[in-house]
Each structure stands twice: as structure tokens, then as C-alpha cells.
Amino acid sequence: MSRGGRLRASILRSPLARALAPLAIVLVLGMVFHQDGAFFAWDTHRAMLREISVHGMLACGMTLVIISGGIDLAVSSVLALAAVLFAWLTLGHGIAAIGAVPLVMAVGLAAGASSGLLVARFYIQPFVATLAVMVFARGLGKQLSGGRKIASAGELPEIFSLIDAKVLGGNLSVVTIVFAVCAVLTWLILSRLRLGRYLYAVGGNREAARLSGVPVRRVLLTVYALSGLFAAIAGICQAAQETHGDPETGMGYELDAIAMVVLGGTSLAGGRGSMQLTLIGALTLGYLQKILSLNAFSTEARLMLTGAIIVAAVIFQKRVAARDQGEEVGS
Amino acid sequence: MSLRFVFWGAFVALSGLAACKSSSSAKRAGTAEDPFVIGMSQCNLGEPWRVQMNEDIKRAAAGRPNLKLIYKDAQNDSLVQRSQVEELVQQGIDLLIISPKEAAPLTQPVAEAYDKGVPVIVLDRAVQGDKYSVFIGADNKKIGREAGKFAARILAGKGKIVELKGLMTSTPGQDRHAGFREGLELDKHPGLEVVFEADMQWLEPNARKEMESALATQKQIDLVYAHNDPGAHGAYLAAKEAGREKGMKFVAIDALPHEGVKYVQGGILDATFAYPTGGAEAIGVAEQLLSGKKMEKKMVLGTKLFTRENLGKGGEPIE
Numbered sequence: 001m002s003r004g005g006r007l008r009a010s011i012l013r014s015p016l017a018r019a020l021a022p023l024a025i026v027l028v029l030g031m032v033f034h035q036d037g038a039f040f041a042w043d044t045h046r047a048m049l050r051e052i053s054v055h056g057m058l059a060c061g062m063t064l065v066i067i068s069g070g071i072d073l074a075v076s077s078v079l080a081l082a083a084v085l086f087a088w089l090t091l092g093h094g095i096a097a098i099g100a101v102p103l104v105m106a107v108g109l110a111a112g113a114s115s116g117l118l119v120a121r122f123y124i125q126p127f128v129a130t131l132a133v134m135v136f137a138r139g140l141g142k143q144l145s146g147g148r149k150i151a152s153a154g155e156l157p158e159i160f161s162l163i164d165a166k167v168l169g170g171n172l173s174v175v176t177i178v179f180a181v182c183a184v185l186t187w188l189i190l191s192r193l194r195l196g197r198y199l200y201a202v203g204g205n206r207e208a209a210r211l212s213g214v215p216v217r218r219v220l221l222t223v224y225a226l227s228g229l230f231a232a233i234a235g236i237c238q239a240a241q242e243t244h245g246d247p248e249t250g251m252g253y254e255l256d257a258i259a260m261v262v263l264g265g266t267s268l269a270g271g272r273g274s275m276q277l278t279l280i281g282a283l284t285l286g287y288l289q290k291i292l293s294l295n296a297f298s299t300e301a302r303l304m305l306t307g308a309i310i311v312a313a314v315i316f317q318k319r320v321a322a323r324d325q326g327e328e329v330g331s
Numbered sequence: 332m333s334l335r336f337v338f339w340g341a342f343v344a345l346s347g348l349a350a351c352k353s354s355s356s357a358k359r360a361g362t363a364e365d366p367f368v369i370g371m372s373q374c375n376l377g378e379p380w381r382v383q384m385n386e387d388i389k390r391a392a393a394g395r396p397n398l399k400l401i402y403k404d405a406q407n408d409s410l411v412q413r414s415q416v417e418e419l420v421q422q423g424i425d426l427l428i429i430s431p432k433e434a435a436p437l438t439q440p441v442a443e444a445y446d447k448g449v450p451v452i453v454l455d456r457a458v459q460g461d462k463y464s465v466f467i468g469a470d471n472k473k474i475g476r477e478a479g480k481f482a483a484r485i486l487a488g489k490g491k492i493v494e495l496k497g498l499m500t501s502t503p504g505q506d507r508h509a510g511f512r513e514g515l516e517l518d519k520h521p522g523l524e525v526v527f528e529a530d531m532q533w534l535e536p537n538a539r540k541e542m543e544s545a546l547a548t549q550k551q552i553d554l555v556y557a558h559n560d561p562g563a564h565g566a567y568l569a570a571k572e573a574g575r576e577k578g579m580k581f582v583a584i585d586a587l588p589h590e591g592v593k594y595v596q597g598g599i600l601d602a603t604f605a606y607p608t609g610g611a612e613a614i615g616v617a618e619q620l621l622s623g624k625k626m627e628k629k630m631v632l633g634t635k636l637f638t639r640e641n642l643g644k645g646g647e648p649i650e
Contacts, residue, residue, distance in 0.1 A: 038547040043573070047543040147382045148589055166572070242535055243568070248377055249536070293544040299499070299530040 018320050019265045019280040022313035026284055030291045038294055042171060050173035052286035054079070054241075054250075056279075057179050057234035058257035060186040061112070061227030063278045066261050067190070068223045069203040069270025070119060070126030075231040076253040077137035078111045080246070082235025084141040087150035087245025090157050097159035105232045111137055112228015116221035130224075134254070141247040151244035163240035175237045182230055187275040195222060204271030259310055260285055265317045284313070359425055363396040367426065367621050370419030371400055374432035374456075375407035380608065383587055384430065384454065387610025395618070409436040416440040420449060426621055428613050430454040438462075450620040454609050461628070465616050467609040469632040471506035474604050477634060477649055478507075478582055479514020481602060482523075482554055485580055489522030490553030493545045495566055497533045497558035504530075507558045507584055526552070531562050538565030546573045554580040560591035560603060567599050586637050586646070595637050605635040605646065 030039045038044055058075045065072040082104050089100040111133060118129035165174050190196040198219045201209040210216045239245045264281030266273025288309060292302045361367045371388060373381055385402060392398050401419065405412030409432045417440055419427060427444050431437040434457055442462035445451050451463040482492065494511065497504035515523055527545040531538035538557060545552060546569060555570070557563035563583035570576035583603040585591050591603035609632055619626055635646040 035548045038544075041547060044543075044547045047540075047547070051540050051543075147376055148379055151589065151593065164568075164572075238536075241539075241568070243564075246535070248379075289540075290544070293529065293541055294548060296527060296529055296544070296548075299532070 015265050015274075015317075015321075016276060016280070018317045019263075019277050019284075021316065022263065022309070023280055023284040023287070026287045026291065026309070030287060033291060033295050035294045039291065044290065044294070046166070046171060046173060046176075048286045048290040049176040049179075051290070052260075052282050053173065053175040053179040054234045054238050055253055055256045055260065055285075056282045057182045057230050057237070058253055059260040059278050059282055060179075060182045060275065061230035062254075062257040062261050063186060063266060063273060063275055064189065064199065064223045065126070065227050066258075066266055066268060067203045067270060067273050068199050068220060069206065070220070070224070071130065071258070071268070072112075072115065072224060072227045073127065073130040073254050074111065074115055074133040074137055075227060075234075075257060076250040077134045077141065078108055078228050078231035079235040079238060079250040079253060080248070081111065081137045081141040081144075082108050082232040083239035083242070083249055084145045084150060084245040084247050086236050086239045088144055090159065091152040091245070092150055097157065101159070101236060104236055105229055108228045108230075108232020108235065109225050110228070112231065113221060113225040115228065116224030119224060120217040120220035138247075145245060145247045147247060149244045149246045156243060160240045160243060163237055164243075175241065178233065178237055182233065183275055183279055186230075186278075189226070190275055195219065199223060200271055202270075256285065263310060263313055361397045361425075361621060366397050366399040368422075368424045369398055369400050369426045369428060369617055370416075370422070370424040371402045372405065372412055372415050372419065372427065372429040372431075373403065374405050374409075374412055374430055376404040377407060379587060379590065380585060380606070381430065383589075384608035384610045387608050388428070388614055391611040391614035395614070398614070398617070405432060407432060409433050413437060413440045416444060420444045420447060424449060426450045426452070426617050428452045428454060428617065429458075431456050431458055434458050450617075452613050452616055452620070454613055464620055465626050465628060465630060467612050467616065467630045467632065469607050469609070469634065471503045471606070472510035472513075474584055474606060474634045475507040475510020476514035477510075477636070478556060478584060478602075478604055479511040479516075481514075481604075481636065482511075482556060482580075482582055483515050483520055485601070486523065486554055488520040491524050491526045491549065491551050493542070493549070493552050493555045493566070494525055494528040495531045495538050495541055495555065495557040495562045496528060497531070497562070499530055504533075504558060511556060531557070531565070533559050533562065535561035535565040538562040539569045540565075542566040542569035543573075546570065546575060552579055554582065556582045558584055560585045560587060560594060560600070563600055563603070564590070564594055567594075586635065592637055592642070592646075595639060596642055598639065602636060602638045604649075605637065607632040607634070 034040060061075060062072055085107055086100055086104045089095040089103065090097060115130045115133045118124045119126050163174055166172060167174060198214045201214050202216055202219050206216060238249055242249065260281040261278050263284050264277030266277050288306060292305060359365050359367055373385055376382055392400055403415040405415055412432055413436060416429060427449050429441060429451065438459040441451055441458050442460060445462040453463050453466045455468050457466055496508055499505060517523055526549050529541040531541050542565065555563060555566045557566055560583045563581045567576055567581050570579055580601045583591055583600055584606055586603040586605035591600060594600040595603055612630065616626055633648055633650045635648050637646045641647045
């Protein structure tokens with residue numbers, strides 16, 4: 001093999017580089033179809049970062065769950081439940097943010113933990129367990145709100161404008177910072193904590209992990225609980241940005257979160273992946289949607305293009321990975 | 332063996348009971364002691380507008396002790412709604428109010444109920460044929476046209492417009508779009524221009540996203556027209572974040588008391604046009620039908636314009 005070929009192969013061997021390729025392609029598309037320079041304005045990028053933040057928070061929990069070999073369909077419903085509960089507490093009952101935020105987070109944690117309990121204790125398949133929690137949480141949200149949006153009668157409490165604000169001279173949205181904090185936490189868990197090591201072990205081979213002394217049940221319970229917690233934080237941000245609690249909000253967001261994780265190159269089989277990859281996946285999806293929106297593509301075209309690009313990116317990553325492994329065997 | 336006998340015996344007895352019950356139901360007196368039973372089949376209570384429709388029905392029926400209502404929610408599934416209609420007829424209701432999800436799959440069950448002598452009021456979306464008593468609905472195209480005329484008027488025939496559309500694969504989306512363009516009369520007002528349009532699928536977060544793109548690509552925007560209240564609210568939030576909301580007008584459709592009307596009150600929207608649910612009217616018509624009166628087969632509801640000036644008077648009706 002030529003030196004150039006080997007260099008290329010060694011670059012592509014890194015999953016990070018493989019994930020960056022689709023992002024680079026999307027960015028080039030943006031530079032070509034820039035809409036009179038709108039793509040080059042920082043405001044466009046700030047808006048994109050705000051738009052992916054709530055989905056990204058869900059993707060943080062989803063990354064943990066997917067690495068554990070599971071899936072969490074309930075995140076979008078837990079988000080809606082959290083949004084409704086947050087609005088109900090702050091707007092409906094005038095409870096201060098200092099009390100409402102921890103309470104909502106606790107409810108999210110509990111909702112996630114119940115998924116975890118079903119998966120870890122009762123051996124229900126994650127898809128089925130979280131599907132059940134998804135339906136239940138959506139119902140609970142609707143019950144709490146009476147099927148209506150919970151809005152403020154007068155002035156909005158300060159916490160709403162605080163979350164839906166911009167900092168650093170109006171150059172960064174607060175929700176994006178919240179997302180960044182969630183991402184850093186997830187990265188810490190995966191790469192610095194024992195829980196992270198256990199997580200890869202459980203996702204790789206649950207039985208082997210159990211036999212080597214990993215507390216599998218506790219790990220799974222924690223992972224789903226964390227996913228619920230991130231979904232609750234996302235719900236608070238969603239309510240603040242919408243200025244009300246909408247029981248119908250976030251429908252289908254779980255699929256966006258899964259797409260972000262998968263676009264980054266994390267395998268649904270579990271045991272592999274990282275937060276960095278999900279971050280790149282989130283940026284790829286966010287930029288793609290931003291560019292389609294800037295160019296005012298029709299919904300039909302957007303759906304088809306998004307689907308096609310997800311497939312193309314995943315096939316590309318699989319092929320490179322497969323070739324990579326083939327070379328390793330051969331050499 | 333004896334168990335099977337008991338089972339079948341019970342089955343026969345129960346079906347006999349059910350038959351008795353449904354045959355006797357036709358002779359309800361319609362008094363407070365023996366009220367008329369009305370079945371209300373709603374296609375999807377996931378939408379706030381439909382929650383409002385049920386609310387309007389409930390409020391109108393509250394003052395009438397001679398009416399008793401049974402509510403069903405089909406959760407956006409035509410086949411579920413079909414079986415719910417059949418259940419209601421089985422139960423022996425005196426009158427059916429239905430807001431169907433789709434015309435074709437619900438025409439048959441509605442016709443069957445009508446043929447059995449149950450008067451049927453169809454709300455908002457129509458069914459095929461003529462086997463129902465009264466259709467009550469509003470005209471999306473007409474309301475869109477009023478919104479277009481209003482936009483042309485407050486812009487004095489000159490300005491740049493953003494249109495945030497509902498779902499363009501749905502009839503309300505298509506009609507609110509087509510009507511608006513008619514109302515703008517672009518050939519008569521060369522100064523008006525729709526500079527950006529996008530589907531926001533009736534959803535507020537999507538509307539905000541699309542508006543951000545509009546703001547990024549358009550230096551001047553004078554008016555935003557959204558196909559529903561949440562759409563206009565999302566657009567307002569985007570414009571406010573960009574610090575450009577002051578120079579813009581926001582016009583929406585639906586005027587739900589908890590959404591559009593509240594936004595107008597809060598100075599967020601400049602105007603919203605009511606898309607009436609027909610819930611209250613349905614109860615009025617139901618009473619007439621139950622007392623044996625003949626009614627016009629079609630009842631088209633007018634719209635109402637809500638602006639800051641006329642809020643106190645409860646909006647301005649437009650026929």
C-alpha cells in the first residue's frame with residue numbers, strides 16, 4: 001500500500017474522523033447554497049445551535065442508553081411531561097423556579113428509573129418497556145394539563161426569559177449552554193467514571209459483564225434514570241422557549257435524538273460509541289436542516305433529503321469501518 | 332358442560348336485555364328526569380382546537396338539564412372512530428354529533444345511524460352523500476381571504492410578507508393558503524410581495540425555526556401570516572430574539588381563547604381570525620332536531636376578527 005493510502009486509512013480508522021466526513025459534506029453544501037451570505041452570518045449558526053439544543057439534550061441520554069445496548073423511546077414524552085409540570089408549577093401555582101426546577105428534574109429521573117426498572121428488573125425488552133413509559137408519560141402530561149397548553153395569565157416568571165436568553169453579547173443561546181453542560185456530563189460519565197466502563201461492558205456483552213462482577217441491574221437502572229433526567233431538563237428548556245407547557249410538544253423528538261446518535265457512528269448494537277460522536281451527529285443533522293430551511297425547500301424535499309443523507313452517512317461509515325477491519329486482518 | 336350452558340344462557344339474556352334497552356330508547360321524554368342522550372364522537376382530542384370544540388359543547392349543554400352527553404375520542408384513527416359511532420348507536424343514543432377524521436371511512440357508519448332514525452350533526456369536516464341531518468362548519472378559504480384582505484389593508488398595499496403554512500398536504504392548510512393569496516390581490520397591489528414561505532406543520536417550534544431562516548435571509552419583513560395561532564407565536568418569539576419584532580405585524584387564524592385571543596391581548600399578535608368550532612351551535616341545532624323540527628342541511632359559520640381595539644367587544648363578526 002502506498003504511504004498516502006496508509007495515511008488515509010489510519011485517519012479513517014478513527015471513528016471521529018469518519019463521523020466528521022458527513023458533517024464536512026453538509027457544511028460544504030451550506031457554503032455553496034448560502035442564500036446571499038445568510039449561511040456565513042454567525043446568527044445563523046447561533047440559531048442552529050439553539051434549534052439542536054433540546055434534541056441534543058435528549059441525545060445525551062440516548063447515547064448512554066444506546067451504548068448500554070438499549071433504546072429509550074420515552075424521552076419525548078418525558079420531555080412533554082416535564083414541560084407541562086414545569087408550567088403547571090411555575091405558571092399555574094406560582095412556585096418559584098428554585099423549587100420547581102429540582103422537582104421537575106426529580107420527576108424526570110423517576111420516569112426514567114421506571115423504564116430502567118422494567119428493563120433491568122423485569123427483563124422487558126428496552127423497546128417495549130420504554131414504549132410503555134412513553135405512552136404513559138404522554139397520558140400523564142395530558143391529564144395534568146387537561147389537554148391544553150398551560151400558559152401564564154400575566155407576566156412570565158423570570159426563569160422563562162432567563163433560559164430563553166442569549167449571552168456573550170447575544171452570540172450564544174442559554175439553552176445551547178445547557179446542552180453543552182449535559183454533553184460534558186455525559187462525556188465525563190462515559191470516559192472518566194466507573195459507571196462508563198461498566199456501561200460499555202454491559203452493552204458489549206451483558207452476560208459476560210455480569211459474570212465479571214459488573215452490577216448490571218444497577219447500571220441499567222442508572223442509565224435510564226439519567227436519560228429521564230436529561231429529558232426533564234430538555235422539557236424545562238422547551239417550556240421556557242415556548243413560554244408555555246404544551247402536552248403535545250416534542251412528538252417524534254425521540255427519533256431525532258436516535259438519528260443524532262446514529263449519524264455520529266454509534267452502533268445500535270451497543271457497547272461502542274461516545275458523546276463526541278453524538279455531538280458531531282447533532283451538528284450534522286442541525287446544519288442539514290438549517291440549510292434546507294434557509295433555502296426554503298418544501299417539506300417533501302426536506303424529508304426525502306434528510307432520509308437519504310442519514311442512509312448515505314451510515315453506509316459510508318459502515319463501509320470504511322468494514323474495509324478498515326479487512327485490512328487489519330490482512331496485514 | 333353445564334358451565335357452557337350457563338355461559339350461553341347469560342349471553343342470550345344479555346343480548347335480549349340490550350335489544351330491549353335500544354328499542355325503548357326511542358321514547359325518551361327529554362326532561363330532566365329522562366334526558367335525551369347525545370353521543371359526541373370527536374376524532375382527535377390531541378388538538379387544542381378540538382378540546383375547545385368539546386368545551387363549547389359542554390358549556391352549551393350545561394344549561395340544558397334535558398340533554399345528557401356521552402363523549403368519545405377516536406385518537407386520530409378513522410377505524411376507532413367508526414367503531415365508536417357503532418357503539419354509541421348500540422347504546423341507543425337519541426342523537427349523534429360527529430366531527431369525523433375523514434369523509435370516506437366514516438360515511439358508512441354515519442349513514443347507518445341515520446337510517447336507524449338517529450339524527451346526525453356533522454361538525455367541521457364533511458361526510459359523503461346526504462345521509463346526515465345537518466352539517467355545521469366554517470370556510471377556511473373564506474377566512475384565509477379575510478386574512479389576506481386585512482394584511483393588504485394594514486400594510487396599505489405595500490410590504491414584504493412571510494407566510495408560515497400549516498401542513499400543505501391538509502385541506503385546511505391548502506385553503507388558508509389559497510384564500511390568503513386571493514385576499515392579498517397581488518395583481519392590484521404590486522407593492523405587496525410574499526418573500527418567504529415554509530411549512531411549519533402547525534407546530535410552534537417549527538414555526539420559530541422557519542422564521543429564523545426568514546429573518547436570516549430577508550432584510551425587511553413587514554408582516555407575518557401564520558396558518559394558526561401557535562405558528563404566529565413561534566414567529567414572534569424568533570423576531571423578538573432578533574430584535575426585529577417591533578416593525579412587524581403578526582396575523583394568525585384560529586383565535587382560540589387560550590391562545591390567539593390571549594396573544595392579541597398581550598400585544599404579541601396584531602390580529603387573529605376565529606375558526607369557530609361550531610360546538611355551541613351544534614347543541615342548539617340538536618335541540619331543534621330532537622323536538623322534531625326540520626333544519627337546513629348546511630350551516631356555514633362566519634368568522635370573527637380579533638384585534639387589540641375590538642377585544643373588549645368580543646371581536647368583530649365577519650359574515
